[in-house]
Structure formats: C-alpha cells, structure tokens
Amino acid sequence: MKQLLVLSGKGGTGKTTFVSAFIKLADAHAYADCDVDAPNLHLLMGQGISPEETDYYGMPKAVIDAKLCIGCNKCKSSCRFDAIVVTNGYMVDHFACEGCGVCAAICPDGAVTMQPAIAGKLKLYRQQNKAFSTAQLKMGSGTSGKLVTEVKKAMNIKMQKQDFAILDGSPGIGCPVIASLSGVDFVLIVAEPSMSGISDMKRIIQTAKIMQTPMAVTINKYDTNLTKSEEIEGFCREEKIPFIGVVPFDKRAVEAINSGNTIVDIDCVSGRAVKEVYEKLIKIL
Amino acid sequence: MNIAVLSGKGGTGKTFVSVNLTAAAQNANYIDCDVEEPNGHLFFKPENISVEEIAVKLPLVDYKLCTGCRKCVDFCAFNALAYIGGKVKVFDEVCHSCGGCLLVCPEKAVSEKDKVIGRVERGQSKNVGVHTGILNTGEASGIPIIKNLLRDMKKDEQGLNIIDCPPGSSCIVMESIKDADYCILVAEPTIFGLHNLKMVYELVQLFSKPFGVVLNKCLKGKNPAEEFCINQNITILCKIVFDKMLGTENSNANIIVRENVEYNELFTSLLAKVHKEVQYETTPGA
C-alpha cells in the first residue's frame, strides 16, 4: 500500500483541507489523521459515524503512597522533570512526570510506585469498506510519537489490501512528525507564502530529507503574496524538489469546511485548483 | 505580568497577536516558546543578539569500572541503552536525561556529558526585548529550551512578558503557560478553529488560568468560535476582521502596529482590556 503524507511545518496552511479533498478525489478507503495533539480530519470525514475507541496507555506515571512517605525528599531532589511537588505532603504532578522510574528506585521505603496511565484514545471510524484512523492525545501528554504509530497501525491492519492511503500530518518538526514520516512513501508539503511559512517549510523539508522521504511542494493561498510564492517556487527549483502547483485563497473554502464539506464537494476555485494538484501528484506517485 | 498567547490550532494568529501586542506595549519582552517553528524574530529582526546553547545530559560509561551487569540497560524506561559485545551503547535521541542509569549502576561507572539540542537567542528591537527559543532539527523535545526561556522571564518581576506559545495542547504548551498570569486564546472562524479552541479552553481551565478570546480573521457569516464563546460566557477581548492588507503585511513579516495607527489603537486597547481583566481577577471581592 502506497502511503502519502501531507505536512507543512507551519500550522494553518491547509493540510486537512487538502487531505479531505484528496480523499474525495481518490475515493480513498484508507486514511488517517496523524495530528494526535489537535486532530481535525474527523470533523469532516467522521460525520455521522460512531468510532471504535481504544484506550491508549502512555508511559507509566509515578504515584506516591502518603501512608508510606516519610518526607525524606530524596524523590524530589532526584527528579529531573520537576514532577514532585509538596503541597499536602509529597505528590506527583502527573503532567510533568515522564515515567522514568528514578523516584521509585530511590525511595527508601517503597512509597513510590509506577502505575499505568491512560494517555489518549485511539478512534477507528469504519464504514462499508473504508477505515479512518485517528486519535486524541489526552491533554498534556507527551507520548504522541507512539500514538501516531498506533494510528497508522490501526489503519494498516484493516486496510492492507488497499493500494493507497492518505495521512494528514501535524505541524512542527518534532516527535509526532518524525513518527508520521516513518515508512511513508511520499510526502506533500503544503507551503504558505509568508516569511513564517517559508521559514517553517525549510525546516520541514530538512526533516523529511533526514528521513530520506521523496517529496513535492505545493502552495496554498498563493495569491496572498505573489512575491513569496515566487520565492518558494525558486527555492524548490534550486533544491530540485518537484513543485506541483498552486491553490488560490478562496473564501468559499471556509464556507465549505464550516458546512462539513470538502472543497471539492462544492464548485469553487480552490477546489478546482486542488484537483489539478492532485492530478499532478498521482502522476509522480 | 506574564501573558501567554495560545490557540490549539496553528495558523490562527498567535504570532500576529503576540508580536503586535508586545510592540504596542513598547517596553516589554516577547518570548517565543514555539521552539520547533519560531517566527516572531522574523518580524522583530532583533539586534545585539546574544546566543546561549541549551544542552541536555547524556550518559557516559567508564569501561574501567563497568562489570557488564546490565542494571542500567534493564532500568532504562525508554530503552535508550543496549549491551552488546561488552559495551553499553547509548542512543542519544531516545535518552530522556533522567539520570536513572547513573543512579542504579552499582560500580558508579556511569557519569554524564552534555549534548546541545538547541539555543536561546536574546536581542532587542526598539524597546522590545526579543527572546527566541530554537530547537535543532532532528531533536524531539523542546522542553529544556522553554524552561530556560521562562526561567529568565521570572527574574524580571516588574516587566510585561508576552509568551508566544506552540500550537496544540500537549506538554510543551503546558510548559509554556505554567507561569502565565493571563492567557489570550486566539480563534479563527472555522469548525477546525472551534474544535481546537475547545482544547485550549479545557487546558486553561485545568490550570485555573484567567483567560479571554481574540476572534481573528472574522468574516461575514457564521462564526462557530464566536457562538461558542457567547454560549459559554467566555470573555471576547476583541474581534479582528479579516483584512487582506493585514495578510500581506504579515506575510512580509511587518509589524502592523508600528506602521498603522488604527491597528496600533486596536492592540493598545486590547492590552488595556487585558490589564483590566487581570486586575478584576486579582482584586478581592470583585
């Protein structure tokens, strides 16, 4: 199964808008939302369907038994993450706790133990022969890299026979992005023609290069700054990265999304442009 | 006073709001905690930059003392260590610098060395102090950089500090708002924007932070984010109408309050409103 991942570096460039359009155009049966911190794809693609939910366990968290605690402070002084606080006795800040186990190891009388902790929920939307995998990380949790892997796995297990899968990525260049890039066949970078957008695009391109993933670039809302759009195109030429077209700013895109439709479900300029980008993409893939 | 600007969703205008708010305030500090994709410095173009490298600790094994007992490998909760052919192999990117391996080694054969993961750049733009955290590409966590940025901030008790937070509501965002006195949530008028607004709304309530919403890029027609705020009795600090000119200026990294009187007034009033909200929160009996 060929996997296409859509990334951008910067947030708000239009990844989910593009992915939802591609899903419709390709009539894809396997897709996933790897942005487990702030998932959005389900708002368009999961409407009216009840997902199968699975608890996702992250790193275990330290728990202090107040009855056994003698207040020696060894745990607090050895915690590198400021996760032990003294309010009503010694307690663990479970948002800060990374599950390393040092406090449990150093406690002289076994008052600290490591307990399993739910870090999020995996959601699988199934309909006829389609599988849409997504997840929601619990607030403050950090194990998003593994959860992204679980999201992809849930889709892969059900849809091995499909020949094409589309993944909606997350902003940034860290852990969850690296996890989503792993094992993917192609990445499409949606760029924004702004100084911030270009700076972030360069960082994500560098990250994808480290992962040796073939890529192409497209510009969304290109007409909001033609000079910057030209700059992006020039950059791609220099770096020999395929540049597969542009999509104009379109107020009707907002209307479509807010009504629960993709931009190719209505007749609008951005929808038509995305279709052309999609066609060029398919040729490369 | 520390004001954190966050949004849950990327691209709603956190940087636009934080940069212009700081510039309108004049004597203030802009602190960029979006260390994976820092952008504020592109607008401020700070001068007199000082750079501080941020490092994390990695384990270092002394083979004269190591007996191959593997207690370190077995203890590591992150599987950052492997034992092959008499040597302990350390996987730098997987290590969380918890110090556990040092602790459990019975021969005291494990010590630590530094590894640089990013930097903090501090500079000046007119009367704004610009503090930027930058995570090196390939590194997974920016938390140590954010900690450094905010530690510095704590020292200046009198000043006004505006914290530009990363998108989302994960642990790096939590780290960024820990010391905030007030949070500004920036929302855009789409269902995606609303969905993510709800996440940061939950986050600020969890941390008991006073907060208000700035509705950005407002268009005619339905605004799901505005409806939500009205239904939940959330303070709407101001509404910024979608303005193509603004988009262009922003994409050219221009600070609009330094060029346009109307927007200068808008952000100055926003700041005044936030001051009032904070006073209201902290005044007993109010």
Added chain:
Amino acid sequence: MKIVIPVDEKTSGTGVCISFGRAPYFMFYDTETKNSEFLLNSAAESQGGAGIKAAQLLVDNRVDVLLSPRCGQNAAEVLSAANIKIFKTQGTSVMENIQDFAAGKLTVLTEIHEGFHNHGGR
C-alpha cells in the same frame, strides 16, 4: 545457524510481520536441527526505543541472521554491533523465506529507516 523472523502469531501457519520492533512474536529457526521456537516480543509494549529493545532480545538469544521486511536505524546499529546480518524478506510466507534464504535468494536489507524517536512523556 540460528535465524530469526518477526511474525504475527505463534503458530506454524503464521505470516511475516511488517514491523520489526513491534512485531508481536519472533520465530527462531535452527538450520541444523530444523526446529523452530516462538518468543513473545516484550519490546512491542514499549513507549519508545522498541527497535532497540527488540534488537537486544535477538542479541541475547544469540541469533546469527535476521530475516525482516524492514528495520529501523537504531535496531540496525544494535544488530550490526553484534554482527547479526539482516536479509530482506519477500512476501509473507515464513517457510518460503527460510528456504529462499538457504538457497541464497534473499538480498541483504539496505534500506534502513530513521529511528522513530518515540519519546515517552514528551
């Protein structure tokens, strides 16, 4: 020679697992005795560094060769330090891959992908 393959189930009809680090089981095959054994992969549960832990398991079980469709960089480094060679599997049949390996038909796995950097707690 001791060969190991990541597999989906611990039954003889099982197929090759697409993942190495998080494969549910490993099957060991001894080319001399023609015996096979299954081992539960305790690394699969890990929040992070699953490839490293799985590779360590193989090192500790003294395997000579790994047959796998994929392998990450971190795991590959552990295996290489222990002189365990990695060959690329073809298709999902365990027995076919073992036979193909014996006949010299399998190639060395060269496409090693970056470590997942799955950080727990961050």
